[in-house]
Amino acid sequence: MMIDNLPYRQVGTDDLRAGGLLCVADHASNFVPEDIELGIDPALLDQHIAVDIGVEGIADRLARRHNIPAHIACVSRLVCDFHRTEDDPAVVPTESDGRLIAGNIGANIEARLERFHRPYHDALSKLISKVQPRMIVALHSFTPKMKTSDEDRPWEVSLLYNQDDRAARHAIRLFGEQGLTVGDNEPYSGKELNATMDRHAEAAGIPYCTVEIRQDQIANEAGQARWAVMLADVMGRVALEV
Template structure:
């Protein structure tokens, strides 16, 4: 591909910032890392919890990496766990720093005060979003594609049948043609605004796409389908041509 260079900082990694595609790939929940300055790099959770969906979007980084390669697009990913501070939440969202998530108490967050939330915001949340903004600003007509994954079942919840979820709010310029195409794939069970609905005010796509008016799409892949690199590559290979054809069909 055109540019494989990577810039890594405490809060983010940017891969291929100078790649020529209009697409910009982001992964808000790419990792379960905890910075050393937060409780010695340990949130107090057992490894089993840190390796499940409450800490990061399992498999999403691999899908994003391969998708960006296939689209010759830049890719920006977070370098901190969503449990440290969630980059897919607005600055004032009450769930920005979670103290309880899907049945697990987060010990290192139990006594977090406003000053500590602000410190994490300034050292992690803001630099990540600044990096995304910088990559988007390099493009005249950017298209934002955010990659996430979801768990097959929340504790006490129903099984989720979808393989892929396509999330969007008012701007469906990319989502609608993408859905029209992926619905034709008979072996993929696709949910429209499933397993979650649309976007939250101030979330990552609201900040980087909807407010400035850039076409966007958020794709969720069920995480049991992308546990291995082989599966991640396979899903990226499946999604890339659908995204490209959706762009053609959208006339954007």
């Protein structure tokens, strides 16, 4: 849900010390405001097309238990996708993994950008200026199999990047040492979709890791707690290397 009509919330941002880690979760919520009708079966709001399953719980844990402040989306990606540029047609999607989002056809894109996208990114920019993070952790999750594909996705975790791969290289190695199957720019490439980190990290020269965790790993609280501990450890060690 949205608090004070804001499309984001920030956790662990009081009494910050500069130079630490910062977590960003663009797709953490499946919330749809009452005045927006997506025209879909409400059950779809609990699936990957609407939300990165498990991410909100991990981001909260990182902030509250591991001292990694978090900027967390409070609106479903089907309402407005914060991980897209403003001119990307999918910023207000009319289709996702073979599902028609009928209510978004003909939607007022500018109104969605002004209400959700711009406040989200403006607040993130201000938080980054305040925190001056040593590294940003962009947290996402992916479905084990897309509805529109027969291919399984074998990676338990993946690292995505565009031009700046210095942090991702360390993270790939460290996750591999945990015995995990680690993807390198899988299941999609950060060279094709990296909007938030392109804007807030690469453009500013800030090292970052875009971490994609397979959703069956973090579908319950036990999995989220396990991954929060592992992320805090691995990301902390990566930050010392970049």
